[in-house]
Amino acid sequence: MNLHEVERDPQIGLMRERMRNFVEQHAIPRESRAHMHCPEALDEALSELRPVAQINGLYLPQLPRELGGLALTWVERSAVLEEAGRSYLAPGALNCAAPDQPNMISLLRQGTPTQQRMYLEPLAAGQLRSCFAMTEPAPGAGSDPSMLQTRAKRCRGGWLINGHKWFITGAVGAHFAIVLAQTEDGPTQFIVETKNSGYKLLRSIPAVDPYAIGGHGEIVFEECFVTDEAVLGEVGQGLRYAQERLEPARLSHCMRLIGRARRALELAQIYVNERQSFGRRLADLQQVQAMVADCHMDLHTCRLTTLDCAARMDAGLSVKTESAMAKVFVSEALYRVADRSAQLMGALGMSEDAPVAMILRELRPFRIYDGASELHRATLGRRFLSSTPGDKK
Incomplete structure (x- = not known):
C-alpha cells in the first residue's frame, strides 16, 4: 500500500476521522501544565482517557485481536498514529506509547506463555505500566x-x-x-x-x-x-532482542511525532494569518511564506520516508537500514518544523500560553533517543561504504 492508497482507503479515512475527533474533543482539552514532570498526574489523565479510546474503537492499534487490539498493519498505523500524535496524551490513551508499546512487542515475540499471561495481558489491558x-x-x-x-x-x-x-x-x-x-x-x-x-x-x-x-x-x-x-527469550541473545525492539520503536516514534510537529505548524499558520505587523498580515510576507513551505516539504518527506519503512515491515523485509535512515531524517526534520513554527509565532511561540514551546521541547530529544543521529550516520556510512554501490546491506 502506497501513500495514495492510504489516502484513498475508506477504512483508514474513517479511523483517522475518529482519531482526530478523539484528539480534539477529549485529549487536547485534558492537556495541562500540571502534567509537567508529574508522572502521577499524567497517569491519572491517561486512566480517564483510555475508556474513551476503547469506546471509540481506537485502543491498542498495534496488537492482534486476541489481545484486544485492532491488528492494524504498519502502513495503516502510519496514518492513525500521526493523528494520535497531535496530543501528548493520545498515544498513551491508546496504549500505543513508549516504552509499553515496544515492551509489548518484546513480550509477544520472546515471552513464554506464563510471561505473557503475567505481564503482556495486563499491560495490554492498561492495568499496569x-x-x-x-x-x-x-x-x-x-x-x-x-x-x-x-x-x-x-x-x-x-x-x-x-x-x-x-x-x-x-x-x-x-x-x-x-x-x-x-x-x-x-x-x-x-x-x-x-x-x-x-x-x-x-x-x-x-x-x-x-x-x-x-x-x-x-x-x-x-x-x-x-x-x-x-x-x-534466550540467555545471551539480549542485544539481538533489543535491536529487534528498537526498529519498530523508532518507526512508531516517527509516526507519532509527525503529528506533534504538524500541530505546531497548524498553530503557527493560524497565527501568521491573523497577526498584523507594519500594516500587513505576517502571512503576506514572502519570508514567512517560504518558512511555511519548508515546513510542509519537511512533513511530506517525513511521511514518505516513514511510510516506505512501514511498507517494508509489512512485507517482512529487513528495515535495519531504512529504520535508521528514517529515524535520523525524521527526528531532524520535525525539529526544524517545530523550530520554524515557534519562530513564526514570535514571543507567543516561546511562551507557555501556546503548545508550540512544549512541542519544541518534546521533539529535541528525538535526535538522541533510540540512538543518536551521529551514531546512525556512522553506522550507515560504514554499511554503504562496505557494500556494492546501489546495494543496501
Whole structure:
C-alpha cells in the first residue's frame, strides 16, 4: 500500500476521522501544565482517557485481536498514529506509547506463555505500566549497548543482578522492567518486578521533555534476585532482542511525532494569518511564506520516508537500514518544523500560553533517543561504504 492508497482507503479515512475527533474533543482539552514532570498526574489523565479510546474503537492499534487490539498493519498505523500524535496524551490513551508499546512487542515475540499471561495481558489491558532498562551512566551502555556494565550472575535457583541504570523512560510507577544485563553467555533480558527488594528507583530525572509517561528514572540493582523464569527469550541473545525492539520503536516514534510537529505548524499558520505587523498580515510576507513551505516539504518527506519503512515491515523485509535512515531524517526534520513554527509565532511561540514551546521541547530529544543521529550516520556510512554501490546491506 502506497501513500495514495492510504489516502484513498475508506477504512483508514474513517479511523483517522475518529482519531482526530478523539484528539480534539477529549485529549487536547485534558492537556495541562500540571502534567509537567508529574508522572502521577499524567497517569491519572491517561486512566480517564483510555475508556474513551476503547469506546471509540481506537485502543491498542498495534496488537492482534486476541489481545484486544485492532491488528492494524504498519502502513495503516502510519496514518492513525500521526493523528494520535497531535496530543501528548493520545498515544498513551491508546496504549500505543513508549516504552509499553515496544515492551509489548518484546513480550509477544520472546515471552513464554506464563510471561505473557503475567505481564503482556495486563499491560495490554492498561492495568499496569512497564519500562525498559538498558541505558547506563558513563562508562556504561548508551548509544553503544556493547558497553553494558550491569551484571547478572547465576546463583542457586536463579540470578543476581547488580548495576546502575539511568534515564529509564517510564520507570516512575512501572510494575516491572525489562532489564538488559551482561551474563557469562552474553547480554540477556530479564523481567524484574519493581517490588523486588533489590530494585531501587532513586529518582525521576528532570529532562527537557516534561510529558514523558513515567518520567525518566534512575535505578540501582543491588543483589537483585530473580528466578530462571524471569529470563525473557534466550540467555545471551539480549542485544539481538533489543535491536529487534528498537526498529519498530523508532518507526512508531516517527509516526507519532509527525503529528506533534504538524500541530505546531497548524498553530503557527493560524497565527501568521491573523497577526498584523507594519500594516500587513505576517502571512503576506514572502519570508514567512517560504518558512511555511519548508515546513510542509519537511512533513511530506517525513511521511514518505516513514511510510516506505512501514511498507517494508509489512512485507517482512529487513528495515535495519531504512529504520535508521528514517529515524535520523525524521527526528531532524520535525525539529526544524517545530523550530520554524515557534519562530513564526514570535514571543507567543516561546511562551507557555501556546503548545508550540512544549512541542519544541518534546521533539529535541528525538535526535538522541533510540540512538543518536551521529551514531546512525556512522553506522550507515560504514554499511554503504562496505557494500556494492546501489546495494543496501
